[in-house]
Amino acid sequence: HDDWPPVLSVYMEPPSTTDNWYKNNPTSDNEKQQQQQQPITPLPMRNIHSQNLTRLQFPRMKYASSKTTISTKICNNVPALLPIDEFGSTIHDPYLPWIHDLFISRDDGKHVNIIAQNRRRCHKGKFHNDDLKCWEGQVALFQPVALKRVGDSNNNGDAKPSYRLSTHEEADSDGVETRFICRFKSLDYTQKTTIYQGETLSTYPFNYEFVNWRKRKKTMVEDGKEQSFFWLSPLMFNCPIPAHLQQQSSSSSSTITYNNNLLLDIIPIRTPTRRNDRDGFFFHEGHGGPTTFDATKNW
Numbered sequence: 283h284d285d286w287p288p289v290l291s292v293y294m295e296p297p298s299t300t301d302n303w304y305k306n307n308p309t310s311d312n313e314k315q316q317q318q319q320q321p322i323t324p325l326p327m328r329n330i331h332s333q334n335l336t337r338l339q340f341p342r343m344k345y346a347s348s349k350t351t352i353s354t355k356i357c358n359n360v361p362a363l364l365p366i367d368e369f370g371s372t373i374h375d376p377y378l379p380w381i382h383d384l385f386i387s388r389d390d391g392k393h394v395n396i397i398a399q400n401r402r403r404c405h406k407g408k409f410h411n412d413d414l415k416c417w418e419g420q421v422a423l424f425q426p427v428a429l430k431r432v433g434d435s436n437n438n439g440d441a442k443p444s445y446r447l448s449t450h451e452e453a454d455s456d457g458v459e460t461r462f463i464c465r466f467k468s469l470d471y472t473q474k475t476t477i478y479q480g481e482t483l484s485t486y487p488f489n490y491e492f493v494n495w496r497k498r499k500k501t502m503v504e505d506g507k508e509q510s511f512f513w514l515s516p517l518m519f520n521c522p523i524p525a526h527l528q529q530q531s532s533s534s535s536s537t538i539t540y541n542n543n544l545l546l547d548i549i550p551i552r553t554p555t556r557r558n559d560r561d562g563f564f565f566h567e568g569h570g571g572p573t574t575f576d577a578t579k580n581w
Contacts, residue, residue: 286474288545290343293335294375302326303554321554323580338372340365348471360384370401376419377550379517392528394521394546403515421502422555424490424514428577429457429483447581450566457483458566464521465547476545480524487518492569500559521546
């Protein structure tokens with residue numbers, strides 16, 4: 283949705299949009315506690331439209347209406363302006379990342395570095411079984427998926443690409459381990475609109491699922507009162523900036539000057555959380571760990 287001037291917005295899906303993932307739907311509270319829902323294989327096609335989403339706006343992160351009045355206040359104060367406290371109270375979508383900071387990579391200016399937190403770890407114990415189930419999607423954000431573009435599209439053309447889940451072998455080179463679509467837009471103050479500038483696929487600094495396996499953990503999903511998986515508390519991922527938007531530093535300066543007229547949409551790829559002891563591990567051959575998750579069967 284293109285407003286003018288642009289304002290930070292969060293789009294939430296209703297919980298019912300994930301119901302068609304599962305074939306076991308326990309009816310009683312006792313059944314819900316004793317039975318893990320099994321994802322349908324292959325995963326049903328998603329059929330979500332804009333009218334299914336609930337939009338929340340946060341005016342404290344709103345651009346100026348004209349270029350002459352634009353300032354760097356928003357960019358310089360992102361950590362203080364993000365809706366951190368609203369996450370879990372107003373923002374209830376478990377597949378949205380709980381972002382508390384983001385910035386351009388200092389070394390080369392080619393990525394947006396994003397730091398989030400695992401909201402599911404805020405509630406533990408038998409009194410929070412419903413919360414643990416509700417926020418299980420937060421764990422999925424730590425688990426890479428593989429994507430392949432469908433049709434004739436590229437990451438910096440006018441047409442928005444379409445994607446499908448795939449195996450590592452089928453995936454595009456930049457989609458072997460990803461979880462978010464990073465969509466870039468620029469501001470056009472003359473036409474008072476935003477212009478699509480291309481999109482990329484997110485990257486992880488390391489594979490969280492592989493790290494968890496190396497620590498000899500059977501699954502990434504903690505239940506009950508467990509609080510030991512502290513390495514699954516902060517979530518870090520990067521959004522590569524399309525090449526035509528990158529602003530490199532000059533050889534005579536250590537400072538990179540950034541364009542304050544760019545916007546970034548972060549779109550999560552939603553899949554059921556992999557309970558590794560049940561669903562397996564999804565590693566490509568470069569990791570050396572077990573590849574027991576069957577992407578062809580499950581997706």
